[in-house]
Amino acid sequence: MAKVERFEDLRCWQSARSVVRLVYRLSQKGELRKYYDTQRQFRRAALSIMNNIAEGFARYHPKEFSQFLNVAQSSVAEVKSILYVLEGLSYFPEPELRQIHLSVDDTRKSILALIKYIQNRQNGVSEPSVGYTKQEVPNHHYILSLPKKHL
Template sequence: MIRKFEDLKVWQDARMFVNVVYNLTNSDVFRKDYGLKDQIQRASVSIMNNIAEGFERDNNKEFVKFLLYAKGSAGEVRSLLYIAYDLHYIAKEEFETALEQSLNIIKQISKFISYLKTKTN
């Protein structure tokens, strides 16, 4: 049973993804590009925080709204990963792994939104 946002698998995966993003951006090359580093880190944190904030609203309509924000942030991270890869800040394998993780989170969020839209408060 889900009693708190920490019980949600999608939030747990988003939390792990934040660590992936922070580890990817901990290199010297990212230290020289603070703007990109800051943007991708903030967007990754936004995913898990919007899931948590929406959950705490105790209202499916509000939760869906915040899940949509989280999904948008996950899309933003995906786009920023392409920039990091194109600029050779991250290796192809790192890029592909992070991209796959972001897509997984987006799919989970989409399914969760569909589920919540069928429920009433």
């Protein structure tokens, strides 16, 4: 497995980036184009996921990194909530929304797995749970990768 040296190497950040692309594409279509405030909030929430992962990675202490990851996973919930609003208003076909729901769920799972791993490291648990592999990042971070079947 490749060593994680940049936030761009994190699986959760890559997944969040995919969510941002999907959200931007969807927000340029249909009825949502007319509702600028909702469109902007949807985009900001998606960007917040990706940006908080990156910002947390740049922090020196794992506890701070975990806090930023918690904010990122909270932004995932915000994106999900907006998706339910869009679904309830029938702004988009269900298959389109389902694709984003799945992507958002995968992103949340990978963020929560990383949070759990960091917390285990802080609590002196030296080995991650079954199914996780660890990668050490220079200076301060221990990053996990989940096998693809878990994401």
